[in-house]
Amino acid sequence: DLYFKLMEQNAKGIKQKNTSLTDSDVKKRESNNNPLAKNPNTSAGGLYQITDAAKTDIIKFKPELKDKDYNLPEVQEEYRKVYKEVLSNQLKSKGVEVNVDNINKAWVIGAGGMNMLKNADPNLMLKDVLPESFFALDKNGNSINPNLENKTVNDFMNDPDPYSRK
Numbered sequence: 001d002l003y004f005k006l007m008e009q010n011a012k013g014i015k016q017k018n019t020s021l022t023d024s025d026v027k028k029r030e031s032n033n034n035p036l037a038k039n040p041n042t043s044a045g046g047l048y049q050i051t052d053a054a055k056t057d058i059i060k061f062k063p064e065l066k067d068k069d070y071n072l073p074e075v076q077e078e079y080r081k082v083y084k085e086v087l088s089n090q091l092k093s094k095g096v097e098v099n100v101d102n103i104n105k106a107w108v109i110g111a112g113g114m115n116m117l118k119n120a121d122p123n124l125m126l127k128d129v130l131p132e133s134f135f136a137l138d139k140n141g142n143s144i145n146p147n148l149e150n151k152t153v154n155d156f157m158n159d160p161d162p163y164s165r166k
Contacts (some may be wrong), residue, residue: 020100020160023080026107029163035073041136041144047076048107050083058082087111094118101160108147108162109134122154129153 031037043052090111
C-alpha cells in the first residue's frame with residue numbers, strides 16, 4: 001500500500017519538534033506533494049487529503065469553489081486556505097485556541113476531535129478519548145491513523161506535528 005508507505009516516509013523527520021508545520025510540510029505528509037493522491041480508506045484526496053465532508057464545509061464557506069476543478073493543484077491550494085479559515089471558526093466556536101498548531105491538529109482529527117481533547121485528562125490515551133473510527137484498521141490490518149497510535153492526549157496536544165509517531 002503506497003499510501004501508507006508514503007505516510008510513513010513523510011512522517012520521519014521533516015521538521016524538528018517544537019516547530020510549527022507549514023502548508024508545505026502538511027502537503028508533503030498528506031500526499032507526498034501528489035495532487036492525485038487518494039486515501040484508499042476514506043474519501044480524502046489531493047495534495048492535502050481533503051475529505052468530501054470537508055469539501056462540503058469549504059463550499060458552504062466559499063460557494064464559488066464548487067465550479068472549480070479540484071484536480072488542479074492551484075485549486076487544492078485554495079481549498080487548503082479556505083479550510084484553514086473554516087477550521088479556525090470551528091475551533092473558536094468550541095473554545096479551542098486558534099493557532100497554526102491547533103489548525104494542523106484539527107486537520108488530522110477535526111475541530112470536534114480537538115474539542116474532545118481540550119478538557120480531557122492529559123494522561124489518557126488518545127484511543128480512550130477520540131472516536132473508535134479514528135483507530136480503525138485497513139484491509140491489511142494496518143492502522144488508518146498510525147500517527148494517533150500509542151499517544152496520550154498530552155503527547156498529541158504538545159507536539160506541533162500531528163503526523164509524528166511514537
